[in-house]
Each structure stands twice: as C-alpha cells, then as structure tokens.
Amino acid sequence: MVHYKLVYFNARGLAEISRQLFHLAGVEYEDHRIEDQEFAELKPNLPTGQVPILYIDNVQFSQSTAIARYLARKFGFAGKNTEEELLADAIVDTFKDFIESFRKFVVGVLTGESEENMKKIREEVMRPAVKTYLTYLNKILENNKSGYLVGNELTWADLVVADNLTTLITAEFLDLKNEKTLGEFHRKILETEKLKEWLEKRPVTRF
Template structure:
C-alpha cells in the first residue's frame, strides 16, 4: 500500500485541497501538522524551504498546486478530457494570482500586523483583486451552467476555489448575500456527500 504523508501547519491553508482530495478518494494519508517551531527546525531540509510537502513512499513533491494536480489526476478529479484538465488548471492559476494579493492581508493576520496595516491592505489591495477574481469565477459558472467551474462534475478546481471562498467568508471579503452565484457554487461543493461529514467535523481555522 502506498504511504502518503502531507506536511503542513495546523490550519486549512494550502494543504486543505489535498486533504479533501484524499477524503473524496477514500485514501488514507498521514496528516502531519507542524507548529511554527517544528517548521523552523524542518525548513532547512525541505526542497524549497516551505510547506506543504507531499511524500509518496519517500518521494517528495513540493508546491501546493502541483500536489493538488498530482492527487487530482491520480484520483480522478482533474477533469474528464484534456480540455477540462486545462480549464481546471487555468482556474487554479487564477486563484493563485488572487492569492498573491490576499497574502498582504492573510500573512498580516498570521504575523501580527497592526489593524491599520490590515485595513490598508484590505482596501487598497485585496478588495480590488477580489472583484476581478470573482468576475472570472462568475463568468466561468455562467459558461458551464452546471454549478461546477469545469464540465459537469467536481474537479480539484472546485475544491480549491470553494476552500478559498470559505476563507474569504471568514475574513469578510466574500459576502454570500451579495454574490448569489458564487454562494450557490460554494454551497454545492460543501454539500458534496463525501465531503460534508468531513467538513462538519474538521477543526475550525480562519485561514
């Protein structure tokens, strides 16, 4: 049996999409959650000095989106055709572009920036970027008309974006009552039968 070990902090963050892919595939994995102190000790040994890291029978894979794609393709959540796979990858790239803006706020929460700094990042960086990001997602949902971002079945792109919307809801960048189509999409993913029980039981974290 293949041994999977996912190493990340004790938070949802960039590891949660991988965790949910394991849940969907009914595949056991070692969920190795680090404290900040443990990460600092481990950091020099990591391929790029960062997490998440997925270890597959000792073979290390770094970079969150690469890990997601690897698991999605292995477990059948990458898309049904090469075109669907490309679309899913593209949506995740849009998410990663937005994340570069969100980090100005999210990292501030983690590393203790002042409220003034957080408010400035919110208004000047993240809120404008979120509007562009939401527009891309809504156009894609309108295009598919299935409730999913790609084709007619759940893909890793849906999971990654829904997880991100949970974070944006927690941090008050996403207001479901104002974004009906995104709210409907978000709820659809959260109610995926294999995920619902896991999501209801998981430990809460803002990010």
C-alpha cells in the same frame, strides 16, 4: 500499498485541498500536522525548506499546487479530458494570482501597519481584486450551467475556489446574500457528500 504522508502546519492554508482530495477519494494517508519546533527540525532537510510536503513511500515532494494537481489526476478530479484539465488549471492559476494581491494585506497585518493604512489597503487593493476575481468566477459558472466550474463533475478547481470563498466570507470580503450564482456554487460544493463528511470530521483547523 503506497504510503502517503502529508506534512503541514495545523492550518488549511496550502494543504487543505490535498487533504480534501484524499478524503474524497477514500485513500488512506497520514495527515501529519506539525508545530513550530518540529518544523525547525525538518526545515534543513526539505527540498525548498518549506511545507507542505507529500511523502510517497518516504520520497519527498514539494509545492502545494503540484501536489494537489497530482492527487487530482490520480484520483479523477482533474477534469475528464485535456481541455477540462486546462480550464481547471487556469482557474487554479487565476486563484493564485488573486491570492498574490492579498500579500500587501498580510504583510500589513504582520508588520503592524496603522489602522488607517490597513483600511486603505483593504479598500484600494483588496476590494478591487475581489471584484475582478468574483466577476471571473461568475462568468465561468454562468457559461458552464452545470453548477460546477469545469464540465459536469466536481474537480479540484471547485475545491480550491469553494475553500477560498469560505475564507473571503470569514474575512468579510464576501457576503453570499449578494452573490446568487456564487452562493449556489458554494452550497453545492460544500454539500458534496464526502466533502461534507470531511468538513464535519476534520480537526479544528486555523485559516
């Protein structure tokens, strides 16, 4: 049997979608969560000096999106045909572009920007980016009508977007009371039986 080991910090961050995919597929893996000390020891031996890393029988693979896409394909969550795969990939890429616009905010937090500047970044950079991103998602959901973003079954794109919506709610960028379509989507994905089971049993996990 193949031995999978996923190495990352105790955060949702760049590993959570892969963890969800393993759980949804019912495939055993080692969910190895590291602290700073272990990371420092590992770093010189990692392909890019970064995590997450997926070990497949002791062979290392890097890059979170490549890992999640690989698991989605392997476990049947990538889309039912190449066009569905294309749309799922495009949604994930759009999410990555969107997240990039948050960099200024994160850098601001880390470098101790003044409250006034943080407010400016929040209002002038983040809010417009959130608006564009939510408009994009709403259009896809309204066209697709299945309640999923792609086709009529759960794909990894749904997992990526639902997890990110949770983050946006926590960061007070999104109030689903004002977003009917996205609210229904978020509820539907989080109520997926196996996902619900994972969300209830997963270790307490930071952002």
